Amino acid sequence: MDNQTSPSISLPEKRVHRIIFTLIAVSLFLTGHFAVGADGPPHLNITLPGGMPGWPVITGFEQGTNNLTITWDGPPGYYRIMESKTPQGKSWTQVGGPTLTRKATITTLS
Known part of the structure; x- marks a missing residue:
């Protein structure tokens, strides 16, 4: 049986991986947050001839x-x-x- 060891990651590489993972997680959160929080175009709850009126x-x-x-x-x-x-x-x-x-x-x- 060969005496193989799994490759180890040095401390700086672990930190880089953690930073990359954190950046990906934050970007996914922000992308989802802003997509959900965006407003759609204004619309009425009733149908009016001519569309959206200028007055209520x-x-x-x-x-x-x-x-x-x-x-x-x-x-x-x-x-x-x-x-x-x-x-x-x-x-x-x-x-x-x-x-x-x-x-x-x-x-x-x-």
């Missing part, structure tokens, strides 16, 4: 006991609900804070 389209009102929930579709971005006490709308007041969810619940009904 109100899709629903739901009145609760002490609140009103408004839902809408439209281009992505922050939205703010504004109110006016007069039909002419000379003075506008923001109701609640800005939202990205295309849904707002107003609890201070007057």
Whole structure:
């Protein structure tokens, strides 16, 4: 029987292999992370003739006991609900804070 020994890797070679493995693992993680985190093109939940409108389209009102929930579709971005006490709308007041969810619940009904 031959007295063969397995080839040994010196300490610097082990470190190089570990660094290469770490770089590959990190690059695979980052590639997968950014691919999953990318946003798709904006789209509506309903079909409208002519495609995406430039302004939001109100899709629903739901009145609760002490609140009103408004839902809408439209281009992505922050939205703010504004109110006016007069039909002419000379003075506008923001109701609640800005939202990205295309849904707002107003609890201070007057």
